[in-house]
Amino acid sequence: MGCSPYIHDNKHEQDKSLKLFIGSDTTITPGIFTRVVDSSSLHDYNLIRIIGSGAFSKVLLCSYQPTLQLRAIKIMKKSSLVTQQLDTDYKIKEAAILRKFDHPNIIKCFEVFEDSLNYYMPLEYCQGGSVFEKFIVKKELNEEKIRVIMAQLLSAIAYFHEKGVIHRDLKPENIFLESKETSQIKLGDFGSACEIVAGKRCKGCFGTAYYLAPEMIKGSYDEKVDIWSCGIILFILLTGSPPYSGKNTADIKSQILKHPLTSKQCSVVIQNKLIIDFLENILVINPNDRISASKALLHPWIAQFRNNFNIKSEILKNLHQKKCFSKIYQAVSMYIVAYLLDIKDISELKQYFYKIDKNGDGKLDEEEIKMELRTFMDSDKAELTSKEIFKKYDLNSNDFIDYSEFLLMSLSDDKYLLERYISAVFKEFDLDQDGFVTLWDIQSVIGRFSHDALDLCLIKECSKNNKLLSEKKFINIIRKCTSKKNKS
Template sequence: MGCTVARKRCISSDKISIIDTSPMQFKSKIIDNNQTSHLSDYASLSFLGVGAFGEVLSVRHIPTGTYRAQKIIKKSNFRYEDVISGVILKESLILSRLNHPNVIKFYEVLEDSYNYYIITELCEGGSLRERVNKFNQIPETMVIEIMKQILDALCYIHNKNLVHCDIKLENILLTSSSSNVIKIADFGCSQFIEPETNLNRLCGSLHYLAPEVIKNNYREKADIWSCGILALIMLTGALPYSGNNKEAIKEKIKSITTNELLEKMSQVSFEAQDFVRQMLETDPDKRITAENARKHPWLNTGV
């Protein structure tokens, strides 16, 4: 078999021209550089899973000997206009502008006639979903360690006027099975916000959606609600609500009170309950910010 040669898309922030970063659209123009890169520089190792837009593999970068993750996105799944504009690469463009120890590291994008190949940091410890499935309930000390890192990353992300929009167990990755170091991944739903402008695109994962997201009128504090749901699930091992269908769950989210959500947390410490309570405030104007959540006594004094 011959080697497939792919063009390398240059994603450095100084070569990105943002045409429109309104809440409803994120168009971008990516300027090619003169370098080429071979897909044969990457050796496939194992299948990691399937995301919304394609499969993910673990790969070895042969020139450096490092291990990375490769997301394969089929161009045929998108409109021709989206392929030409580069809108498919929105997540790569966003990640290329982020540099934080608790945000997944972006390396490069390759493409051939059929696919994009997005290369990112490999987290070998799996996701928080797998950790919860293994232990059911995660000890408070471990939840504290994890939530500190998530909120550190969200402070950084929100300061860049970016809303992640899909914080959930599956999108929090662990660097190794023996470590509690996390990386926030999957910025495919992320949106930039402007002052005094709210977002109105329904995006995210159902059980983690804030009430205001379902009402199509939200800002960065929707991420805080999702963090509260995430913490609740880690501490209790249970989803906060159930329903016969998606619409029933949406109605439950819109009508549920903070006290109802906290009923599942009677076995955890008062400090942990207070932490989650402030993140699951149903009124986003009263809900705690990422910065203030990071300063909560529960995170800084232990259990």
């Protein structure tokens, strides 16, 4: 299962004897579209402005010309990267990690390319800026907004901790707001992240001094360093001030080791007893006694976040309307719902997802689905409907409905299978931008085709036209076949 890096070859030099129904059966996830391309891809981007810079990297806001989508390109100097930050398949470890995630509060990576000096990584752009810029500098925070931010942050952390990843650089500057109007966040900058090796503890001091856990400074640690960082983030969001007075990194590290922040100190400036109780579980010196992200999500102060969603939806009642489930339909739909839809188009769905996700781990298990179904049908029918949902929409067979799978199952085709979106998917296959794709271009991304009518229609049409499929024909086939299916 899974797929190799999506690296495009010359379509006119490909083996014509394609075996379309055998070979790798790639699982359809957002990550299959994270691709490694050549440096000429930089010409697809028009620079708008610089939105971030540091000693070893900078971030540019750019318009991606094939779709006119705004993207944030992170540019990293090759000379500044260490071996642990590189990846054999995806060049940059950060890209390899991000492609594994499908969570509403984690930023997405589109592609990776390089030149002689730099690596380039186009990322999802968040128009609201960072939490640091918006709330700490401008001081536009209240307790409810802080709870909303922390609940989403902990959900993201619980999600990637379960996948064996430690962020190691959590701070308000790396938490981004989707828009200027909401407190919906996306966690970014996984440049210091590492993957946990079973039976081994991590080493190396990463991140900004204020947020470092004592055990990271000492040199040996596990994923609980991220939990400590959450405690410091919460303190700063609530007070607007850092917890240590050191004038440089060495001084701050010394203060962390000698006098680490405690909930007792917090209680002097924070009056809410429920928040203090929450911090008592997070700011624990011994990481073995420190609460996990998944358990922190169940704390009464954080749990109130999900109790605020009084959304009544007919979404789960209408799932039988979708009848087209070919491989190409899944891939086209997945790219559109994961990468192209405007946040305004899915804002209510995201809240509904939060409501169903009772434990806050960023994915839906069968019991959570059944619990929601029981609000408008009897238990026996809920049981059967839940099984059907997982059979049809658990595309990666992990026994959960992941966030993009939820969007796919919740949206009717006429809401997202629009010409401009299908055109954007076509351009993901047509990397040399000559206006044509081959079956191999498509198969190199989605794996072997299915025997569904839509896949067969695509194969037949491509065979009739010297094995080349135009953008117009591709769009027509997708729209025509899905329309017929959904009317049947």
